[in-house]
Amino acid sequence: MNIENIEQPFIKIFPGDLSSNPMQRNTPKVLFSTVSPVGFPNPKLIAFNNELSEEIGLGKFKEQDLDFLGGNNLPKNIQPYSTAYAGHQFGNWAGQLGDGRAIFAGEITNQFGKKTEIQWKGAGATPYSRHADGRAVLRSSVREYLMSEAMFHLGIPTTRALSLALTGEDVVRDIMYNGNPKEEKGAVVIRTAESFLRFGHFELMSAQREYKTLQELADFTIKNYYLEITTDGNHKYKDFFEIICKKTADLIVEWFRVGFVHGVMNTDNMSILGLTIDYGPFSMMDEYDLNFTPNTTDLPGRRYAFGKQGQIAQWNLWQLANALHPIIQDEKFLEKTLNEFGDYFWNAHDNMLCQKFGFDKLLKNDEEFFTNWQGLMQELQLDYTLFFNQLEKINEKTDLKALFDEVSYTILDNERILKLELFIKNYSKRLEENSISKKDSIELMQKANPKFILRNYLLFECIEEINIGKTDLLDKLILALKNPYQETFPEFSKKRPAKYDNIIGCSTLSCSS
Incomplete structure (x- = not known):
């Protein structure tokens, strides 16, 4: 990989350096802190995404790259950092949060000029880890690596996974938060995205009344990721918010199309670019249930249940509107835009269902x-x-x-x-009542309805195998998820076996890393 080409434009734009005390929790008036990965002396590569690596401009994997994937022996041109953000968690203001397990390596530009951010997840504590250790366990890392790639191949906007490696150390976690901690294998994922900016980055600056930095952050985002916005003054921030609303609605409709349940749609887990981000207690839906949530932390209220994801997206956008108000300064516009979200979302949702059923238009x-x-x-x-x-x-x-x-x-x-x-x-x-042929109707259905989804029980089996040193199922799942609209492996196109009902780590998940 060409890791020497990694750059760090973000920290050039929003200065703030707490490297003298990298474990500090409160970082007021700062959007990032420099911090180094803890480094794992004996990492073991489990999976590497060569296709993605070449696409973003890093090239093919070489043995000497394993050090970088584990956060060791970094090139001199790299100064890792983590970002601060705020957020509403389960409907309550949580104040300053931040990249508790994520450390940015920087940004790479490919031959076509496309830029991609690269970060380690699970490479050690940051100033935003609160009282945690910044590590990640194997089960959550396997889930994120595979599911983010599965979503990409389903055609859904998402972060992506570059590598998955064991760290060589054990991490203690209480998987169900019930007083039964145990040691699990540690792992680290490198994930990529055009940007990892979240609603929470804007919420933090607004809550701290750092309106100048808030405006600079919005300008930076528009300049780099919203090239379609050509207006000036505060009208460009209105255009910015309107497009975010539509991108978010379109994303949630896509989740509904394939039966994806995020599980923890806090505002700090919402991408400013409309990407699926932060794969925690997610699940693909087996039996259809609008009230289904895979997240035990979300019980009994089921705030983030499958059928509520559109409603929660709108609620989160209200919080973003509040954050952006100081630079938009037009309450009526914000209210109108948010009130129109429902009509836009449900029209897109019903048109999506038409495709799933093979209807050529909504009647x-x-x-x-x-x-x-x-x-x-x-x-x-x-x-x-x-x-x-x-x-x-x-x-x-x-x-x-x-x-x-x-x-x-x-x-x-x-x-x-x-x-x-x-x-x-x-x-x-x-x-x-269709105006198309039966054949064309079937083709509509086949494009909208996957034959393969990455079910939780398959992830559970895969994790169990990797824990004992086997990767046969992992390799097969990687092949299957690349062609989700074809029945490549018929054995995966079956309903969840009854033996996996109510199994911890399979049917029952938590936010535990």
């Missing part, structure tokens, strides 16, 4: 059709992904019970089958 009665479908899915406990895969196979001779028994997590008795038959009958009538 007046489709909202009622979708509502009836949601009720059917929840009552019959049908697998979200597999339901649409089965829907493609239906013809006049199809045995509906046999077809959908394979994708239901409950018993399809006669009463439920009658309800299913009625729905399919109504679905067939709705297809007749």
Whole structure:
């Protein structure tokens, strides 16, 4: 890899150096602190993303690169740093937060001029680690590496993973926060993104009344990541906010399309570029349930449940609007933009569902059709992904019970089958209103509905194997996630086995790293 080409423009723009006391918690009036990775003397590479490395301009992996991946023996041109931000966590103001486990190496520019930020996750404490150690465990690192790549290949905006390595040390974690800590293998991930800027970076400067720096941060973001904005004055900040709202809405619609549940949509976990960021207690949905949350920390309120993600996105945008108000200074504009978010989101959501069902356009009665479908899915406990895969196979001779028994997590008795038959009958009538052929309708469905999703039980099995030194399943999953709209491995296109119901670390997750 060409790590000598890594630059650090961010710290040139927003100065602030606490390297004399890198473990300091409070860093007022500062957006970043220089800090060094702890360094792991015996890292062991588990996975490296050569395709991504070449794409961003780092080139192919070489053995001597392992030191850099583990945060050791860094080139002289690199001065790592971590950023400060604030946020609302589970609806409450949490004050200053920051990169507690993330350390930036800097930025790389590829041959086409595209810039990519690079950071270690799990490479040691920063001034923003609070009372934690800044390390990461193997299970969370495997999950982030694989899921961020799975989302990318599904066509969803996301951060991406460059490498995954064992650190050679054990880390103590209480996985369910129930007083039962234990040692786990430590790991470090290098992840990349066009930018890791969050809503929380803007919230911090606004909360500290650092309005000049807030404006400089907005100008920096617009200049580097929102080239489509050409207006001047405070109107450019209005355009900035409007585009962020649309990017955020579009992202959440994509989550709904594939059944992704983030699990912890705090404002500090919201990307200013509309990327999926911070893969913690996430899950792809198995049985369809609008009230599903994979995060035990989110119980019993289920604030971040699958069906609430659009609502929470809007709530988070209200907090961003409050943060940007000092430079926008137009309450009516902000209120109008936020009130229009719902209409934009639900129109995009329903058009997305049309594609999943193979409808060429959204019709007046489709909202009622979708509502009836949601009720059917929840009552019959049908697998979200597999339901649409089965829907493609239906013809006049199809045995509906046999077809959908394979994708239901409950018993399809006669009463439920009658309800299913009625729905399919109504679905067939709705297809007749299409202005496209049956073949074109199926093609719409195949583009919108993945054949492979990275289910939690597969991640669980993969982590268990890596813990005993095996990577066969890891290698197979990496191949499968690169072609999610094809059934590359039929054994992965099946519903969750019953033995994984309510298993800690599989069906039951927490924010533990």
